[in-house]
Amino acid sequence: MKKVVTFGEIMMRLSAPLNSRFIQAGHLNITYGGGEANVVGSLAHLGIPVSHVTCFPDNDLGYAAAAFYRKYGVDTKDMVFKGDRLGLYFLEVGASMRASKIVYDRAGSAFANLDPAWFNWEEILKDAQWFHWTGITPAISASAAQACADAIRVARKLGVKVSADVNYRRNLWQYGKTVKEVMPDLIAGCDLIVCAEQDAEDILDIVPDANEANSFVSIASQVMKRFPNIKQIITTRRETLSASYNKLKGISYDQKEYLETPVYDINPIVDRIGGGDAFMAGFIYGSIHYTNMQDALTFAVAASALKHTVEADVNLATVPEIEQIMKGNTSGRLVR
Amino acid sequence: MKKVVTFGEIMMRLSAPLNSRFIQAGHLNITYGGGEANVVGSLAHLGIPVSHVTCFPDNDLGYAAAAFYRKYGVDTKDMVFKGDRLGLYFLEVGASMRASKIVYDRAGSAFANLDPAWFNWEEILKDAQWFHWTGITPAISASAAQACADAIRVARKLGVKVSADVNYRRNLWQYGKTVKEVMPDLIAGCDLIVCAEQDAEDILDIVPDANEANSFVSIASQVMKRFPNIKQIITTRRETLSASYNKLKGISYDQKEYLETPVYDINPIVDRIGGGDAFMAGFIYGSIHYTNMQDALTFAVAASALKHTVEADVNLATVPEIEQIMKGNTSGRLVR
Amino acid sequence: MKKVVTFGEIMMRLSAPLNSRFIQAGHLNITYGGGEANVVGSLAHLGIPVSHVTCFPDNDLGYAAAAFYRKYGVDTKDMVFKGDRLGLYFLEVGASMRASKIVYDRAGSAFANLDPAWFNWEEILKDAQWFHWTGITPAISASAAQACADAIRVARKLGVKVSADVNYRRNLWQYGKTVKEVMPDLIAGCDLIVCAEQDAEDILDIVPDANEANSFVSIASQVMKRFPNIKQIITTRRETLSASYNKLKGISYDQKEYLETPVYDINPIVDRIGGGDAFMAGFIYGSIHYTNMQDALTFAVAASALKHTVEADVNLATVPEIEQIMKGNTSGRLVR
Amino acid sequence: MKKVVTFGEIMMRLSAPLNSRFIQAGHLNITYGGGEANVVGSLAHLGIPVSHVTCFPDNDLGYAAAAFYRKYGVDTKDMVFKGDRLGLYFLEVGASMRASKIVYDRAGSAFANLDPAWFNWEEILKDAQWFHWTGITPAISASAAQACADAIRVARKLGVKVSADVNYRRNLWQYGKTVKEVMPDLIAGCDLIVCAEQDAEDILDIVPDANEANSFVSIASQVMKRFPNIKQIITTRRETLSASYNKLKGISYDQKEYLETPVYDINPIVDRIGGGDAFMAGFIYGSIHYTNMQDALTFAVAASALKHTVEADVNLATVPEIEQIMKGNTSGRLVR
Amino acid sequence: MKKVVTFGEIMMRLSAPLNSRFIQAGHLNITYGGGEANVVGSLAHLGIPVSHVTCFPDNDLGYAAAAFYRKYGVDTKDMVFKGDRLGLYFLEVGASMRASKIVYDRAGSAFANLDPAWFNWEEILKDAQWFHWTGITPAISASAAQACADAIRVARKLGVKVSADVNYRRNLWQYGKTVKEVMPDLIAGCDLIVCAEQDAEDILDIVPDANEANSFVSIASQVMKRFPNIKQIITTRRETLSASYNKLKGISYDQKEYLETPVYDINPIVDRIGGGDAFMAGFIYGSIHYTNMQDALTFAVAASALKHTVEADVNLATVPEIEQIMKGNTSGRLVR
């Protein structure tokens, strides 16, 4: 099978143990995460050949980050070890009405300061079937945005499918260009995007047509009209009852059909980070393995639901486990 | 007071910490457990004199397993230290819709390869009032089944009450005999059994009579007709809402009366393993201490409910704590 | 801003990890706590200058206890290091229907044996705006009760506002005087008290007037009539659904107005200890910062709700976090 | 084989993890220890039937302490559960030139306040071959000293061998009697004592005769002259190079012969606490199992040396391990 | 660069934390190790492309073991997932005169029961420059020995260099053939072996010639005479002062020259397991990277020395770190 390739920053994640606050913590648990790498980490666990492209400092922390993803089956041969520092994020895990809290410390990272010339996309993508990126990458720096544009261009040229989670993060985008200046050109190169209604407004100034009953369909239609390469738009709808209890479903529109999945109750949540990335990974797996789009979408949201019960950013659920959830076996009965 | 004696395998339990998956675990928490030993471990905590009979390898792991039960008050003097290895089981603890998962590694254990001649049941049972076994033991090996048969025979001879949790485990029973060939003769020696409807069908080919309103009564009646020594059949009914949330009640039939207890909500579940063993221990305690069968049964299910809030296989709830639950004080209000 | 001063014992808290029972624990987590110190620990975190007055043994455990509160911003300069031992309490954390359990070991502590002459209240309170004590202090020993009386007297003389959480603990009060002999004189010196209905009966023999629709108003009216310095009485109403799930609201009466807050769902509870102290701290902060009593009371109960999601006795919630809860943002949505 | 019985206080030991100081510790590791109980804990591990007599508060901490020793094979049936609190000691583990540090918190313990009438020594000692006590017990309280005197008297009457580690602890002895008033009568009832030269001076005012070349022989001779029941005196000589590196040997005098063992290098020391108790346990085992006193003494000091490599108070070395050290195999070569 | 390939069993290693004994342990740290896999794990860390061939059960434990080595850069594509169980070993870490202790539990493992037909050696070795095996593999089972013979044969055919650590383990070899029946034919296919004098005697009945001053040279000469493919024999000489302090050097003979390295002091030892495997990995790296055999040998023993300071089986030392030791910079001065 041809591989799935992703491009984006990987950070060290330092999380306070259990529910303790930063000021109480005597140690921080460390794993590594990045929105795009989480997608391939999860896909590797589902048996899909994958590679992630990124840039790390040439020090022990960079090696440890690469080793983390290699452990889960991600090919690390196209990672570049240059630059000054590893991006970090500090995580405090909430409970009940107390929200989880992230302190980012990613400025000046090796990835932010990458040189687009370091990546030979023709070579990297030659055996790929799918290239996935997210809206975080072009938000980090002009050079990261440029490398992302290069990758999309080469992918299209090679006939590699392109997807993106457009994911607008207000706190990024500090290098002098705005999301509205940069993203439309990148989105134009995609076959499929994950895009919530708020993202459509923030990035593309697209709002639902008041006459359209289904606001998501309204927005998706407008997006696809503007970007003809895009054939499908998907997203999750999350009801956040508390930091410990969420409900989740997936929705999709592809100009012909609006689909939605059953709603999954997640209570308690073990780790909410990476839930969206697990959805995307599940959708890629589903698109490859199922002929039926409803099944692909349900697989995606079932995968995402399971991710919330697993620690760290990468979804370590297996295909049989996800298929059990798809079939409605959500009772968590002991498997002997 | 005369003692309660059990016979069965004890395994080392290696559980991944918190909700982490095996592939993430840097350490495994170790305790020890076995369906029959859990019953006496719990009874010792309730103040009943007890002894457990088993077989361990003559190495540090065997000594550690024996020490674990001795700590909780179980007499270990009739344990035999011979054979090759300690049976193990690896446990991954689920949450929400993700099920807990057990990987057994018990083949070739010292217990599986025991010699029935090692156990002098006349001596072992001479001060006993009650002997309890489970359907796991005869499923392990022919010699284990033989030792179990020996124990039942001697118990009956000495007037020791015999109970069994018939507990059919499909993955065991690999030594050339089937459950249906072995179990009926052993069940025939019991005064009381724990038997769910599915067990009755799997082991005894007994199914509910469609004309009987209460299917459990129907089955229990047929079982008791076929095995005249059996005077009472009990079991729990569990509603598994998720890996974190179960509802539990106990039921009983003794040819005169069908009883059931209130339903207990268990949310969140701390550790589900050993819930059934705690029920059996609670029932033995209840039978000895209460004149009223309804109280005995309610004590049993209240004990089991509390077990779900305690880590590891053995129920460490005390009599006053269980009696509070029996009385309906399930609010978990802080005890200063 | 003038400071808030509290007086009372601080104990080392030794809690069994996660949900394990004392007999299972290989280590105990240690923090430090005391009903009054928790109030100023929390206030310091809210930005109020505070000092706590207490007595510790002159050994490494006493220094560690002082350092714990100093870390969170409590001025420790009026703490006295004399006497024999540090009071302790052992905590086992419950779950679901299993209650948390405390074993106190505070007899003979440095605080219990304090000499009232060690404390120069004129000096200690000279820059204070508020002095707070609880019903635990006079319950410990005659000398502790005397020091408390001294502090109240000086505070009134200096025009420092006096509040108390009257908090009747049946297991204390073992030095020869009863709560009814000691507390009324101390309560008489307060401007505001936290007093539940049961406390009013236990301490003051005051019961609701059957003709009064609102029993709390009935009791509060009688208390204020008897103690004319008291201008307001507040308390929380807690519905204890399980050890893991409580509902909480705050109520107040000030002879003019009866107020109550919305009910907050707390599920799951991370740590219930110190919930009442967080309420008091929140109320002091609220009284200082809001002109509106309803806001002050809601801030207090929102603070208390958040405390239940934080480990250890001291509420480490911040003003912006509490204000989010006040505004009804209780969904615990991830803060990036 | 007849059992060995000991009598004395057991405390909870709370030790700061690794080399951290109390003020740094977020948790304390808990085990349980007492000079006399450590002797039988160690003997049980060597295969000798043993029982320990003590008094615990009737609460979860007392039960946990009993369970700790029961785990290692100590019979706990003669332990009494009455009184107020469990004695504690806090331990900070040193390294290099930094000494380990103990903070005792044992005043007012259940053991200190015991009633001698609680112990039926005729019954307790009826199957015993050896009774051992230490100088700590009569130092705790008048009632503890009385119970110790009772036990010695009954032991002598029943022909049970009596030994003591006279062990003078300056900080104890605070109940109004001095060591010199109490200990001589108790020592008079012993067949064998552990007594260093300093102890002989502090307790018995016996100093070496300047004309005697071997000061230990000089002292031992005087002690045995004064107390004719005593037939042998033993002790260890420890050279403390640092908190991490000690040298150890054992010496003995029995009126006929002065013996000493080789010197054992212990580097690094894992846990120094209980080293003397392991020596005593080793000597009791050696006296029972070897015909040769030199072997018994070497076994004792080899056992003690190994204890320094094992965490917690109780020596968990086995007979084969100790015998390897006796034979000079101290190279610690990996055992596969 | 062409890859280095190894073949052998990988076990889960379960080690008691710090210096605690099995009976004390509440958890066991888990890593994975195997004599041959450790060699490639270490080589991958040194930048050499490597692959390991083995057999795991098709369950979560097998996947975790593979992931462990993949993390460190070992290609896992030729691992086979079939069979019943993962081999295990339990490790207790010694200190000072107390030896570390291993309890093996590897009988019936997936590897022991492998089918030689599962491995297509032509394919596996086609891009290899070096194949390494150890005397443990043919000791496990007849089928493992057969697979090893197959690999050696194919390697020779393809011109791949073959090395072995002949490593006689008395406790293995229980499948009906003796070491002397099986090993000579396998050794005959090697270009280089690690062979201590005792191994030569145990496996090949070769003892030093009393007339030869250097016993290692005497033995090596005889071995090479008998097995003409072998061009060089190397080994380490270890002086075991205690479990915490060893001295180590390397020696070599290649028919022309006897070489030895400086002696390295290792004090304290962090983890002794895998020291020999690190030596072999260092020697393979050295043979590839240095023209001078003395440098290769010194690199090997410096690598092994560093391994003793790193936890777990795989040497995680880097080339620059090892080269510092080679240059005599063993002072461990802080690297900022």
Next chain:
Amino acid sequence: MKKVVTFGEIMMRLSAPLNSRFIQAGHLNITYGGGEANVVGSLAHLGIPVSHVTCFPDNDLGYAAAAFYRKYGVDTKDMVFKGDRLGLYFLEVGASMRASKIVYDRAGSAFANLDPAWFNWEEILKDAQWFHWTGITPAISASAAQACADAIRVARKLGVKVSADVNYRRNLWQYGKTVKEVMPDLIAGCDLIVCAEQDAEDILDIVPDANEANSFVSIASQVMKRFPNIKQIITTRRETLSASYNKLKGISYDQKEYLETPVYDINPIVDRIGGGDAFMAGFIYGSIHYTNMQDALTFAVAASALKHTVEADVNLATVPEIEQIMKGNTSGRLVR
């Protein structure tokens, strides 16, 4: 007593547990440290009133860092909370011949980007007796160097004693100025400096006069000639036998007298970081408390030796503990 004030950056220290390498670590222990803050952290523990001046980001990590020092008694009121990020350093702890390793990640920190105008040194130093800085501060950025110069100038004006540890760090000094351009002017304002011979050459181009027998005296004389404010120069001499074993002494020259202390053996080393800062803190304490310079210097080096046995950057040794070492009581005998 007037206070001691320091100025410099505080970083979060993230250290891999025990001896594990970064790639193995599942968590990192966190404490906080900075060369200057360590001096006052240690002095506070010795009972001297102190304050530290620094700059932190206005986020939870900055608050946690401040709280860490406040816990140990450092006044934090002059700390400024502005800027982007907290500087970090990652620490891997070596053993035996494996060196400890630090990865700095401090670029772009709040401290590096400070504005000198944020610090009102007249106010900050008004109650001070001593101001201490190190060569790290002016190496970080031009603005940090400027703030340091401001502080020195004001201190001299106010008659506050000024000391510096000149400490040349080659990897810093990257903002466009060299150490030789910046440091001489700052050193000129000092009364006392810590300066090793290599520092004198690197910073001041001063080398020993070949005719002078004592090279330190030769250098110190030249330095004091050039900078007439400097009245004394001190330093430590460290012999690094391994990462686990160092020897340490202190030396001093004050134009009249050359002094040196005994050599202290430190084996094993628990934590080497902060050893020099502990020496400086000890010297400040010694200068204040002893009339004899030899005693002050010995106190300083004894303090530093003890620091090596304590985890984290700040020396938590007490005055009595240090005085024991000064008196030669380095045997680490247990303190009961």
